[in-house]
Amino acid sequence: xxxxxxxxxxxxxxxxxxxxxxxxxxxxxxxxxxxxxxxxxxxxxxxxxxxxxxxxxxxxxxxxxxxxxxxxxxxxxxxxxxxxxxxxxxxxxxxxxxxxxxxxxxxxxxxxxxxxxxxxxxxxxxxxxxxxxxxxxxxxxxxxxxxxxxxxxxxxxxxxxxxxxxxxxxxxxxxxxxxxxxxxxxxxxxxxxxxxxxxxxxxxxxxxxxxxxxxxxxxxxxxxxxxxxxxxxxxxxxxxxxxxxxxxxxxxxxxxxxxxxxxxxxxxxxxxxxxxxxxxxxxxxxxxxxxxxxxxxxxxxxxxxxxxxxxxxxxxxxxxxxxxxxxxxxxxxxxxxxxxxxxxxxxxxxxxxxxxxxxxxxxxxxxxxxxxxxxxxxxxxxxxxxxxxxxxxxxxxxxxxxxxxxxxxx
Amino acid sequence: xxxxxxxxxxxxxxxxxxxxxxxxxxxxxxxxxxxxxxxxxxxxxxxxxxxxxxxxxxxxxxxxxxxxxxxxxxxxxxxxxxxxxxxxxxxxxxxxxxxxxxxxxxxxxxxxxxxxxxxxxxxxxxxxxxxxxxxxxxxxxxxxxxxxxxxxxxxxxxxxxxxxxxxxxxxxxxxxxxxxxxxxxxxxxxxxxxxxxxxxxxxxxxxxxxxxxxxxxxxxxxxxxxxxxxxxxxxxxxxxxxxxxxxxxxxxxxxxxxxxxxxxxxxxxxxxxxxxxxxxxxxxxxxxxxxxxxxxxxxxxxxxxxxxxxxxxxxxxxxxxxxxxxxxxxxxxxxxxxxxxxxxxxxxxxxxxxxxxxxxxxxxxxxxxxxxxxxxxxxxxxxxxxxxxxxxxxxxxxxxxxxxxxxxxx
Numbered sequence: 001x002x003x004x005x006x007x008x009x010x011x012x013x014x015x016x017x018x019x020x021x022x023x024x025x026x027x028x029x030x031x032x033x034x035x036x037x038x039x040x041x042x043x044x045x046x047x048x049x050x051x052x053x054x055x056x057x058x059x060x061x062x063x064x065x066x067x068x069x070x071x072x073x074x075x076x077x078x079x080x081x082x083x084x085x086x087x088x089x090x091x092x093x094x095x096x097x098x099x100x101x102x103x104x105x106x107x108x109x110x111x112x113x114x115x116x117x118x119x120x121x122x123x124x125x126x127x128x129x130x131x132x133x134x135x136x137x138x139x140x141x142x143x144x145x146x147x148x149x150x151x152x153x154x155x156x157x158x159x160x161x162x163x164x165x166x167x168x169x170x171x172x173x174x175x176x177x178x179x180x181x182x183x184x185x186x187x188x189x190x191x192x193x194x195x196x197x198x199x200x201x202x203x204x205x206x207x208x209x210x211x212x213x214x215x216x217x218x219x220x221x222x223x224x225x226x227x228x229x230x231x232x233x234x235x236x237x238x239x240x241x242x243x244x245x246x247x248x249x250x251x252x253x254x255x256x257x258x259x260x261x262x263x264x265x266x267x268x269x270x271x272x273x274x275x276x277x278x279x280x281x282x283x284x285x286x287x288x289x290x291x292x293x294x295x296x297x298x299x300x301x302x303x304x305x306x307x308x309x310x311x312x313x314x315x316x317x318x319x320x321x322x323x324x325x326x327x328x329x330x331x332x333x334x335x336x337x338x339x340x341x342x343x344x345x346x347x348x349x350x351x352x353x354x355x356x357x358x359x360x361x362x363x364x365x366x367x368x369x370x371x372x373x374x375x376x377x378x379x380x381x382x383x384x385x386x387x388x389x390x391x392x393x394x395x396x397x398x399x400x401x402x403x404x405x406x407x408x409x410x
Numbered sequence: 411x412x413x414x415x416x417x418x419x420x421x422x423x424x425x426x427x428x429x430x431x432x433x434x435x436x437x438x439x440x441x442x443x444x445x446x447x448x449x450x451x452x453x454x455x456x457x458x459x460x461x462x463x464x465x466x467x468x469x470x471x472x473x474x475x476x477x478x479x480x481x482x483x484x485x486x487x488x489x490x491x492x493x494x495x496x497x498x499x500x501x502x503x504x505x506x507x508x509x510x511x512x513x514x515x516x517x518x519x520x521x522x523x524x525x526x527x528x529x530x531x532x533x534x535x536x537x538x539x540x541x542x543x544x545x546x547x548x549x550x551x552x553x554x555x556x557x558x559x560x561x562x563x564x565x566x567x568x569x570x571x572x573x574x575x576x577x578x579x580x581x582x583x584x585x586x587x588x589x590x591x592x593x594x595x596x597x598x599x600x601x602x603x604x605x606x607x608x609x610x611x612x613x614x615x616x617x618x619x620x621x622x623x624x625x626x627x628x629x630x631x632x633x634x635x636x637x638x639x640x641x642x643x644x645x646x647x648x649x650x651x652x653x654x655x656x657x658x659x660x661x662x663x664x665x666x667x668x669x670x671x672x673x674x675x676x677x678x679x680x681x682x683x684x685x686x687x688x689x690x691x692x693x694x695x696x697x698x699x700x701x702x703x704x705x706x707x708x709x710x711x712x713x714x715x716x717x718x719x720x721x722x723x724x725x726x727x728x729x730x731x732x733x734x735x736x737x738x739x740x741x742x743x744x745x746x747x748x749x750x751x752x753x754x755x756x757x758x759x760x761x762x763x764x765x766x767x768x769x770x771x772x773x774x775x776x777x778x779x780x781x782x783x784x785x786x787x788x789x790x791x792x793x794x795x796x797x798x799x800x801x802x803x804x805x806x807x808x809x810x811x812x813x814x815x816x817x818x819x820x
Contacts, residue, residue, distance in 0.1 A: 001637075002519070002607055002608050002637060003664075004519055004664050004668045005517060005520050005524075006521050007518075007668075008664075008668030011672060014476070014671070014675065038473075040472055040473055041470070043470070044470055045470055045471045050468065050471075054463075054464050055464075056460065056464060058455070059454050059455070060454055060455055060649055061649070061651065061653050061686070062450055062651055062652050063450055063652050096506050096654065097676065099677055103676070107417055107418065108418040109414055112522060125674075125675045128671070128672070128674070132672065134544070165412065166412075196411070226411040239471070241472055241473040242471040242472050242680065242682070243680065243682065244677075244678070244680040244681070254413075254414050254418075258415070258417075258418030259418075261418070261421040261422070261423050261424075261538070262418075262538070262542065264535075265538030265539060265542065266506075266507065266510065266513070266535075267509055267535075267651070268652065269654070270652065270653065270654040271652025271653065271654070272463060272652070273682060273683075276471070
């Protein structure tokens with residue numbers, strides 16, 4: 001029997017999805033699960049999108065242009081311009097989800113063995129895409145104590161080697177919800193220019209900024225046009241994860257020419273999704289106002305509930321719809337599995353994403369979980385009740401609440 | 411300015427799409443173009459698919475399971491079983507088009523530097539996917555004189571090195587339309603077993619077999635279960651290229667476990683497309699009967715018209731909807747560009763795919779073109795008239811019709 005590839009062996013399984021078999025077993029036992037483990041919002045997809053799909057009058061579902069349907073690219077450029085991201089429609093390649101934007105961006109810019117610096121914790125699948133591309137992730141830890149702010153510039157300087165080719169950020173951040181300030185992005189800019197690096201910026205949570213905080217895109221900064229590759233997606237913006245429509249955006253013509261060749265090899269992004277995405281641009285502002293209002297209420301509730309539990313700490317994030325909390329348990333991988341396998345409270349339990357999967361060095365996330373506050377307030381209330389109860393009964397609960405720093409370094 | 415990756419530089423542009431700018435310029439001059447350059451059929455997508463899309467009643471367009479929607483996978487397994495491919499639904503991962511099935515298959519089974527043997531001419535994008543994966547294509551030429559039959563077994567044996575990990579075939583073949591016989595596949599089986607290789611089989615044209623010839627899948631052969639990775643797509647079967655739904659199929663559990671990890675990294679295949687694809691399985695047999703009838707008429711017309719042109723030779727294929735023809739011209743890359751840039755006949759011209767893009771060594775395809783007979787008989791008639799006229803006026807026409815062998819070796 002022929003053997004599979006090394007990448008096939010080393011490719012990390014999705015930390016968000018690896019607990020799925022335990023969840024399925026729990027469901028079969030009649031336990032209701034609150035899914036806070038995955039960024040699948042319950043927010044309805046805008047009607048304009050669904051109506052566009054229902055009104056489709058194609059005779060033949062054809063390939064689109066490899067870079068996407070021109071009318072969609074033009075409208076999408078208008079969307080970015082409204083967000084003060086001054087790109088032309090030809091600076092955009094429509095991708096199959098944000099995932100493909102990251103894949104194509106990495107393949108276009110980095111050679112196998114090249115290094116990419118990523119503040120951790122980071123979106124778990126960056127590990128997977130890096131493995132695919134043969135790229136080495138060089139993590140720089142951000143700390144729960146500072147709410148996961150950008151690590152100090154010295155940490156970047158220390159991490160840079162002759163193989164460093166890019167820095168990758170997610171802003172607002174999955175998994176931390178952290179929103180980078182203009183000052184932090186200016187710091188990143190100086191490093192990127194000084195060392196002639198690419199700056200990959202995953203900005204799929206752009207719409208989700210709270211408390212009046214300013215959203216700053218790396219394309220709002222002057223002088224970075226040749227360095228920036230922006231990765232985007234409509235999945236979260238319009239609660240349309242299944243449409244699989246994203247975008248790779250750059251003013252760097254060489255990057256775009258290379259990216260187009262990868263896009264041509266896979267022929268085209270999905271036609272149905274593009275039709276829905278084009279219609280989505282007409283989503284009224286009232287939709288976002290309502291959604292933001294809802295997420296702020298959910299965040300406030302969850303973060304408050306967490307911090308009131310004994311031994312739990314959760315910084316209050318300013319963006320996205322995630323938070324990272326520190327729990328008084330021996331190991332959140334074990335704890336999250338135990339929640340599904342051995343625990344229930346009124347026939348209910350909660351599914352969380354163990355922190356380890358969001359770190360390049362899993363031990364750093366051993367006490368942390370990511371919580372996606374993507375359910376209704378009522379469900380979140382019940383989920384937090386389950387979690388509080390579970391922490392009281394979990395056999396691996398730490399004997400006493402210790403200091404934060406100790407936990408993190410443990 | 412940071413430099414792009416080596417893969418980004420070496421990635422081949424799509425040979426099928428590289429003439430597009432010339433076509434756009436011709437259209438602007440008012441010239442009508444018959445598109446025989448791309449496998450985008452004009453056949454209507456089945457109504458059951460479009461109705462499923464129009465009837466969508468989702469509230470939230472969610473991610474599906476990374477391996478695809480379970481109900482679709484179950485129904486799809488039934489489709490394969492009807493085709494005597496005895497797979498279980500768990501042997502199937504739904505992919506974003508056949509393209510992603512090839513990408514994931516290569517990444518799961520081959521290391522960078524590993525070699526894959528491919529009879530040439532082959533589907534141009536195999537070059538691109540191999541570049542992406544860092545895999546080396548080892549071509550074995552098949553010949554227009556034998557209608558592009560499987561090269562003799564000695565050619566495979568000669569090409570095998572310690573780095574050989576897989577053989578890749580497309581059956582029925584894009585670009586040649588050749589349909590492998592059971593005897594040829596048995597030959598392949600013996601090589602695969604003897605050298606412990608993977609056998610990748612791209613069978614997206616399964617439905618398109620003509621003249622009563624038997625379609626044989628590599629999964630119809632005994633004893634190959636651990637070696638075969640089948641790549642499939644609904645694009646051609648249901649004339650739904652833009653749905654971007656394919657499948658990776660294998661009975662080899664290790665391959666499937668690795669493939670699932672790559673599938674998880676990109677989250678899920680498109681939801682809309684999967685809904686359409688699930689409905690498509692109920693497409694009535696009468697749809698296929700009509701389509702096959704139409705393609706046979708088109709093939710017969712085109713192949714006959716080609717062979718009646720002076721100096722042109724085109725073997726008659728038994729499957730898919732392509733043929734490769736040899737033309738009495740100096741270089742088909744130049745000729746195909748000239749057709750768009752400098753020629754028109756009653757304000758019409760024809761767009762063909764130069765043969766060079768279907769060979770690992772482009773010079774082998776220098777006299778050949780691929781013709782996709784995906785237009786109506788009436789359009790094909792006009793397209794063949796254009797081609798015949800063009801061959802009379804093309805300045806690079808070879809001075810006399812020479813023997814076939816000379817052409818091929820030239």
